[in-house]
Amino acid sequence: MADSAHSPTADAHATGGTRRDFLVIAGNALLGVGAAVSLWPLVSSMNPARDVLAAGAPIDVDLSGLQPGQQIIVLWRSRPIFITHRMPAELKKLQEPSDTSLLRDPNSEVLQQPPYAANWHRSIKPDYLVLVGICTHLGCIPEFTPQPGGSLGPAWPGGYFCPCHGSKYDLSGRVFNGVPAPYNLPVPPHHFVNDKTVRIGENPPNTAWEFSSIVQI
Amino acid sequence: MAVSQNKLVQWIDHRLPVFTFLDHELNEYPTPKNLNYWWNFGSLAGVMLTIMIVTGIFLAMQYDPNVNDAFQSVERIMREVNYGWLIRYIHMNGASFFFIVVYIHLFRGLYYGSYKAPRELLWMLGVVIILLMMMTAFMGYVLPWGQMSFWGATVITNLFGAIPGIGKDIVTWLWGGFAIGNPTLNRFYALHYLLPFVILGVVGLHMVALHQHGSNNPLGIDRKGPQDSVPFHPYYTYKDMLGLSVFLIVFAAFVFYFPNVLGDPQNYIPANPLQTPPEIVPEWYLLPFYAILRAIPNKLLGVCALFASILILFIVPWLDTSKVRSAYFRPVYKWVFWLLVIDAFALGAVGAHRPEGIWIVVGRLGTIYYFLHFLVLMPLIGWFERPLSLPPSISEAVLKKRGGGALAGAAATRAKP
Numbered sequence: 001m002a003d004s005a006h007s008p009t010a011d012a013h014a015t016g017g018t019r020r021d022f023l024v025i026a027g028n029a030l031l032g033v034g035a036a037v038s039l040w041p042l043v044s045s046m047n048p049a050r051d052v053l054a055a056g057a058p059i060d061v062d063l064s065g066l067q068p069g070q071q072i073i074v075l076w077r078s079r080p081i082f083i084t085h086r087m088p089a090e091l092k093k094l095q096e097p098s099d100t101s102l103l104r105d106p107n108s109e110v111l112q113q114p115p116y117a118a119n120w121h122r123s124i125k126p127d128y129l130v131l132v133g134i135c136t137h138l139g140c141i142p143e144f145t146p147q148p149g150g151s152l153g154p155a156w157p158g159g160y161f162c163p164c165h166g167s168k169y170d171l172s173g174r175v176f177n178g179v180p181a182p183y184n185l186p187v188p189p190h191h192f193v194n195d196k197t198v199r200i201g202e203n204p205p206n207t208a209w210e211f212s213s214i215v216q217i
Numbered sequence: 218m219a220v221s222q223n224k225l226v227q228w229i230d231h232r233l234p235v236f237t238f239l240d241h242e243l244n245e246y247p248t249p250k251n252l253n254y255w256w257n258f259g260s261l262a263g264v265m266l267t268i269m270i271v272t273g274i275f276l277a278m279q280y281d282p283n284v285n286d287a288f289q290s291v292e293r294i295m296r297e298v299n300y301g302w303l304i305r306y307i308h309m310n311g312a313s314f315f316f317i318v319v320y321i322h323l324f325r326g327l328y329y330g331s332y333k334a335p336r337e338l339l340w341m342l343g344v345v346i347i348l349l350m351m352m353t354a355f356m357g358y359v360l361p362w363g364q365m366s367f368w369g370a371t372v373i374t375n376l377f378g379a380i381p382g383i384g385k386d387i388v389t390w391l392w393g394g395f396a397i398g399n400p401t402l403n404r405f406y407a408l409h410y411l412l413p414f415v416i417l418g419v420v421g422l423h424m425v426a427l428h429q430h431g432s433n434n435p436l437g438i439d440r441k442g443p444q445d446s447v448p449f450h451p452y453y454t455y456k457d458m459l460g461l462s463v464f465l466i467v468f469a470a471f472v473f474y475f476p477n478v479l480g481d482p483q484n485y486i487p488a489n490p491l492q493t494p495p496e497i498v499p500e501w502y503l504l505p506f507y508a509i510l511r512a513i514p515n516k517l518l519g520v521c522a523l524f525a526s527i528l529i530l531f532i533v534p535w536l537d538t539s540k541v542r543s544a545y546f547r548p549v550y551k552w553v554f555w556l557l558v559i560d561a562f563a564l565g566a567v568g569a570h571r572p573e574g575i576w577i578v579v580g581r582l583g584t585i586y587y588f589l590h591f592l593v594l595m596p597l598i599g600w601f602e603r604p605l606s607l608p609p610s611i612s613e614a615v616l617k618k619r620g621g622g623a624l625a626g627a628a629a630t631r632a633k634p
Contacts, residue, residue, distance in 0.1 A: 041300035042275050049279075051297040 058201030060193060063128065071144045073133060076200045079217070080133040080141055081188060082173075083198065090146065090158065090171050091126055099157050103174045105184055112136075112216070113187035114209040122172040122187055130190045130198060131173045136216050137181040140164035146171060160185070186214050242428055247446035248453050249434035251615050255329075256432065256453075257460035258322040264461060265315040266420065270413050272308040280360065282406035284399045287362035288487045306476040312354050313479045314468050316502035319347060327533070328554055330542030331433040337534040339426035344530045346419050351503065351527075353412040356405040363484030364494045370397050370405070372497055376510075379520040396490065436614055437542025438607055445611040496571065504568030505561050511572050512584040522584065529591050536591055538599030546605040550598050557590045 048056075056077040063083065066072055071084040093099055100106040100120075108118045116124055123129045135142050142160035149156055152168075159176075160169040168176040173185030189211050191204035203209050220236040221227065230236040279298050281290040294301035323343070326332055332340035355373060359366045374391045378384040393400030431440065440446055447453075471478065479501060483494045499507050509526045513519040529536075544551045560583050567580040608614035 041303050042271065044299040045275050045301060045304055046278065047299055049293070049297040049299060049301070051293065 056201070058199050060197055060199050062197055064196040068127075069146065071146075074200070076188065081200055082129070082131040082133040082144065082185075084129040084131075084144070084171070086121075086127055086129055086171055091121065093157060094170060094172050095120055099170065102176050103170065104177050104182075106174060108174070108184060110183050110215055112184045112214055114189055114203065114207070116204060116207060116209075117187045120172070122174070122184070124190070124192060124204070128198065129172060130187060130200065132186040132188050132217060134186070134217055135162040135164065135167050135181055136175065136183040136185065137162065137165055137167050137179075142167065142169060142185070183216050186217055242424075242449075243454075244448065244450045246428065246431075246449035247440070247443070248432055248449045249440055249445060249611055250447045250452075251434050251436060251611050252432060252453065252456070253435050254456075254460055255321070255325040255435075257457055257464075258318050258325060259427075260457045261318045261461060261464055262315065262322055263420065265311060265318055266413070266416060269308065269311050269315060270417070272304050272311065273410070273413065275304050276308055277410060280406075282360070282403050284362060284402055284488070287360060287402060291361045303472070306472045310468065310471045310476060310479060312357065313500070313502065314464075314471070315350065316354070318464075319350065320502070323347065323530075324558060326433075327557070328544045329433055329435060330437050330537070330539075330544065332534045333537065333542050334534070335430050336426070336433065339423060340534055341531055342419055342423045342426060344527070346416055346423065347530075348527060349412055349416045349419065353409060353416065354500065354502070356409040356412070358484075358500060359402065359405050360409060361484060362402065362488045364486045364488055364492075365481045365484040365497070367397060367488035367490065368493055368497050369499060370401065373499075374401075376520050376523070379517045381517065398490075433542060434611060435543060435545060436608060436611055437545070438611060441610045498569055501565065501569070504566075505564035506568075508564040508568035508580045509584045509587065511568075512577075512580040522588075526584075526587060529588070533591065533595070536595040538596050539602065539604065540599075541604040541607065546607055547598075547602060548605065549602045550595075553590065553594050553598060556586070560586050560590070 059074065059076055061072075061074050061083060063085070066083065066085045068085050068087045069090075071082055074081045074083065105112075107120075108122055113122055121129070122131075133141050140162050142162040145152065145156070145161045146158045148158045152161060156168075157170060159171045160173065162168070162181065165180045167179040167181035169181070169185055170176070173187070175181050175184050188200055189203045189209055190198055190200045191202060193199050201211075220230055220240045226236055276294065279290065279294045279301065281287055291305070294305050296302075298304075326340060326343070355369070359370045374388055374397065377391060378388045380387060389395070391401070392398065393404060431446075434440075481498065481500075483496075486494075498504070506523055506526055510519045510523040513522050539547060539550065541547055544554050563579060564583040564587065567576050567583060570576045572580065608617070
């Protein structure tokens with residue numbers, strides 16, 4: 001104390017701040033940085049752990065038993081993945097303007113799929129559709145409803161119907177106009193290891209696409 | 218008097234005087250000007266409690282309280298969770314350092330007579346906190362479900378079996394089964410999460426009692442006027458922060474370089490209800506009490522001695538008959554105090570060794586001395602001891618020690634900057 005007894009206020013006027021001001025600001029700044037750095041491990045610990053990330057590795061699915069008109073659901077990264085073997089008649093209907101005019105995003109312009117699936121069939125092979133089966137509205141699982149008509153009315157062309165809030169998608173996972181869901185169903189990264197095996201979670205060779213870059217799951 | 222120029226602060230403070238309260242208790246709070254570094258350990262204990270609660274909450278987010286998953290989930294925290302190793306090592310070593318800090322705090326109180334009137338309840342609340350800490354630490358040690366967790370829990374819960382008549386039923390009730398098992402683990406987890414917040418509540422009462430009469434001080438004499446005090450901030454906030462910095466360096470050294478030195482390697486073996494490890498030892502901070510338990514060759518009396526060794530602290534304010542607080546002025550008690558410290562370390566060493574040969578003798582002598590100290594020496598010394606003469610006031614003693622120059626006198630009476 002004794003050393004600062006020679007009028008610290010005079011110093012402050014002369015230099016714009018005392019030695020003590022400097023030490024207090026520097027000390028508090030260091031304290032703030034220290035607090036932030038100490039907090040980071042705690043925040044980080046709530047992110048997915050290493051084993052959770054490892055469990056998100058690509059999976060191989062054998063399609064040899066999947067008949068035309070059938071769909072199977074597998075789990076990848078804790079999410080339902082729809083794999084559908086579409087029939088030629090269904091593929092034909094996906095391209096008819098009378099149907100595509102009812103869609104919100106018929107040409108898949110919103111980034112809800114990798115570039116190699118940004119086509120009318122939203123897949124690599126037209127026969128096989130691979131989708132993340134989570135409604136883009138509020139996260140429910142849409143029901144596979146391929147038959148036209150039925151309880152959804154005579155105009156229903158066949159596709160996916162979400163029971164939660166009535167969102168409708170066609171058999172390419174493209175969302176219809178006039179439903180709450182805003183976007184097409186997401187397509188995960190995938191490619192065919194051979195004719196009858198699809199690998200989900202990995203892009204085809206020589207392509208790069210981050211699943212996390214899609215607009216919404 | 219406004220606590221701040223800020224209009225919003227003033228608006229809130231007029232309706233909810235939290236800022237005035239904080240200003241009174243942490244800023245202008247008059248504190249004896251002669252506190253030494255042994256007075257850092259109260260605030261250090263508060264910091265440790267905070268660290269334990271915060272790291273504990275994040276560990277709880279990853280831990281599975283089930284006998285089949287508990288051990289694996291702790292290993293998962295160590296290997297898979299981001300910084301899980303750090304959070305767990307801080308929590309694990311934090312328990313030890315919490316006890317180090319609190320034991321020093323306790324012995325500081327014993328040396329300087331901080332338990333004497335009017336601070337008896339302050340002292341007793343402190344003993345309650347230590348009891349709660351022991352329970353919390355014990356139950357926390359069970360959670361990783363290693364060999365020491367399981368068998369430590371078995372031994373400690375069986376202590377209650379010594380109660381005549383209803384002992385067996387009480388133990389079964391504690392277990393929720395025929396042995397330590399899943400119900401035990403589940404309830405220990407629930408209580409391990411609950412008790413720290415109970416401790417927090419008692420710490421609050423401890424603070425209320427402390428601020429009623431203010432801190433004791435190394436001279437053990439009451440403050441007689443404003444010349445004996447300095448405001449808590451900045452004098453003791455900065456003194457506490459310096460102590461905290463040094464403490465955290467030591468703590469970090471253990472967390473990063475010797476994280477398992479204070480633990481038992483047996484606890485990295487999953488619990489096996491069919492095999493007792495060759496040696497059952499509690500964590501180091503319970504060793505002296507464990508030694509007292511084993512010193513007495515009778516189950517019921519051993520358990521009674523164990524509990525008495527802690528509960529006796531409650532009546533220390535009335536066992537000490539001396540009118541003088543600080544051992545600084547008590548030529549006889551001063552030495553007896555250090556004998557008690559040595560006795561505590563000796564009992565700790567006894568607790569860490571198998572009860573064989575010399576350790577049995579040391580354990581028994583140590584136990585006898587422990588109770589002799591509190592039940593005989595404390596009352597007797599108070600009667601026959603002639604204390605040194607006390608200084609007239611804190612400020613006079615401080616100035617005399619410093620040589621009493623005019624400059625020191627001027628600095629000491631200057632108002633808060």
